[in-house]
Amino acid sequence: QAVVAIVPAAGIGSRMGADRPKQYLEVCGQSILAHTLDRLLSHPQISQVIVALHPDDDIFDSLPQAIHPKLIKVLGGGERADSVLAALQLAPQNSWALVHDAARPCLTAADIDKLLASRGQFPQGAILAMPVRDTMKRANQLGGIGTTVCRDDLWHALTPQLFPTGQLKGYLNAAMAAGAVVTDEASAMEWAGISPGLVSGRADNIKVTHPDDLGLAELFLMRALS
Numbered sequence: 001q002a003v004v005a006i007v008p009a010a011g012i013g014s015r016m017g018a019d020r021p022k023q024y025l026e027v028c029g030q031s032i033l034a035h036t037l038d039r040l041l042s043h044p045q046i047s048q049v050i051v052a053l054h055p056d057d058d059i060f061d062s063l064p065q066a067i068h069p070k071l072i073k074v075l076g077g078g079e080r081a082d083s084v085l086a087a088l089q090l091a092p093q094n095s096w097a098l099v100h101d102a103a104r105p106c107l108t109a110a111d112i113d114k115l116l117a118s119r120g121q122f123p124q125g126a127i128l129a130m131p132v133r134d135t136m137k138r139a140n141q142l143g144g145i146g147t148t149v150c151r152d153d154l155w156h157a158l159t160p161q162l163f164p165t166g167q168l169k170g171y172l173n174a175a176m177a178a179g180a181v182v183t184d185e186a187s188a189m190e191w192a193g194i195s196p197g198l199v200s201g202r203a204d205n206i207k208v209t210h211p212d213d214l215g216l217a218e219l220f221l222m223r224a225l226s
């Protein structure tokens with residue numbers, strides 16, 4: 001079965017607060033989105049990359065990756081899930097959808113391989129994730145510590161997240177229509193009663209969110225590209 005990468009890249013980067021959407025900020029010689037696309041376009045098992053863009057986007061077409069034969073662009077939507085759904089419309093029904101945030105440029109081929117290899121163990125799909133390392137606290141209403149939360153079974157959800165395209169499309173649509181909180185693909189599958197796999201991924205696969213993250217992404221990319 002074909003593997004199609006879906007890249008939501010229609011956000012505006014409000015927490016970054018830069019002069020353009022964060023996926024177009026430069027690190028290590030090219031924009032964050034260009035790095036992300038390179039990682040996906042160069043993977044031999046990924047046959048197509050569908051990128052969802054903001055309607056006002058006037059930068060994407062200037063990227064060298066824009067004319068790559070594997071690349072297709074679509075208009076994204078108001079929420080991340082809307083952007084993913086728009087891209088899924090163009091994915092073949094019996095493929096696997098590998099959804100990856102535009103804002104995670106430090107993804108490695110080894111992590112993609114690991115996630116793809118997990119399909120035997122998790123035929124309904126899986127996500128890259130990382131065990132929580134810090135002690136976790138739940139705050140009380142006064143802003144103090146209420147309780148310490150046991151971290152033994154807590155994971156950070158990362159991307160890529162890999163699911164059968166038809167199922168993902170159906171459950172994302174249904175979960176959104178039902179007003180469920182859908183912050184990643186796995187949450188739509190969970191809403192449908194499915195329990196996706198957790199595949200332990202690299203800690204440097206960060207999502208560039210705040211200005212401090214730019215330096216980290218640069219460091220990780222420099223290490224990977226050298």
Ligand code: CTP
Nearest residue numbers: 008009010011012013014015078079083102103
């Ligand atoms: N995204 C999208 N469509 C949206 C919102 C987000 O395609 N309507 C994408 C972003 O471009 C990003 C990914 O989803 O690659 C993860 O979202 P996030 O890190 O929250 O990015 P932004 O929404 O752009 O940032 P912020 O929340 O700070 O505004």
Ligand code: MG
Nearest residue numbers: 011012013080
């Ligand atoms: Mg956002």
